Amino acid sequence: DGGITQSPKYLFRKEGQNVTLSCEQNLNHDAMYWYRQDPGQGLRLIYYSQIVNDFQKGDIAEGYSVSREKKESFPLTVTSAQKNPTAFSLCASKAGAKDTQYFGPGTRLTVL
Amino acid sequence: DAKTTQPTSMDCAEGRAANLPCNHSTISGNEYVYWYRQIHSQGPQYIIHGLKNNETNEMASLIITEDRKSSTLILPHATLRDTAVYYCIVRAYYGGSQGNLIFGKGTKLSVKP
Numbered sequence: 205d206g207g208i209t210q211s212p213k214y215l216f217r218k219e220g221q222n223v224t225l226s227c228e229q230n231l232n233h234d235a236m237y238w239y240r241q242d243p244g245q246g247l248r249l250i251y252y253s254q255i256v257n258d259f260q261k262g263d264i265a266e267g268y269s270v271s272r273e274k275k276e277s278f279p280l281t282v283t284s285a286q287k288n289p290t291a292f293s294l295c296a297s298k299a300g301a302k303d304t305q306y307f308g309p310g311t312r313l314t315v316l
Numbered sequence: 317d318a319k320t321t322q323p324t325s326m327d328c329a330e331g332r333a334a335n336l337p338c339n340h341s342t343i344s345g346n347e348y349v350y351w352y353r354q355i356h357s358q359g360p361q362y363i364i365h366g367l368k369n370n371e372t373n374e375m376a377s378l379i380i381t382e383d384r385k386s387s388t389l390i391l392p393h394a395t396l397r398d399t400a401v402y403y404c405i406v407r408a409y410y411g412g413s414q415g416n417l418i419f420g421k422g423t424k425l426s427v428k429p
Contacts, residue, residue: 208359237416245421246418246419246420246421246422247419252416254415262416296359304350307359310359
């Protein structure tokens with residue numbers, strides 16, 4: 205069953221704690237993206253990667269870090285510098301520059 | 317990417333066609349119209365996209381005006397499960413240097429029994 209998976213679905217973080225969100229795809233897509241959606245808002249780009257071992261900051265990268273060691277995996281680490289109390293984080297991927305982007309189910313992160 | 321304008325909300329009776337409009341008057345020649353929807357607390361789901369010809373797939377139809385300044389997404393027989401926020405996005409085929417999608421606030425479609 206092909207697609208994009210994210211885990212966990214819900215995650216709670218204490219202030220000062222770093223947490224990592226998982227994103228895996230078995231679609232053989234080159235490009236992967238992380239977005240954040242705040243309540244009542246559109247999606248904003250956190251980080252993106254167009255190829256393995258390469259990634260770029262998006263519009264709201266502060267307080268986040270990523271890695272892209274494997275084509276199918278693009279984990280996102282939320283550091284203590286990220287002050288947003290609650291966020292819905294979405295991972296997406298696409299095959300190439302001119303292809304359609306597909307999204308995972310999302311992870312809802314809450315700061316306790 | 318061109319800016320889009322959509323109504324904030326719409327209602328539709330179950331079983332009837334839902335017609336969701338989108339204005340994109342500043343669209344340029346190499347920009348496509350994409351539609352996604354997001355059911356509450358889920359990731360956005362791709363629906364359909366087109367350049368200038370009308371498109372149809374198993375989910376919906378996309379009607380683009382001849383001048384390409386507006387489009388309409390049609391769900392032919394809306395069900396309660398079609399209740400969602402629908403996003404109209406205009407982007408160049410190559411999506412710019414980042415390739416990301418720019419989502420606005422979309423149209424909240426409520427399908428009622």
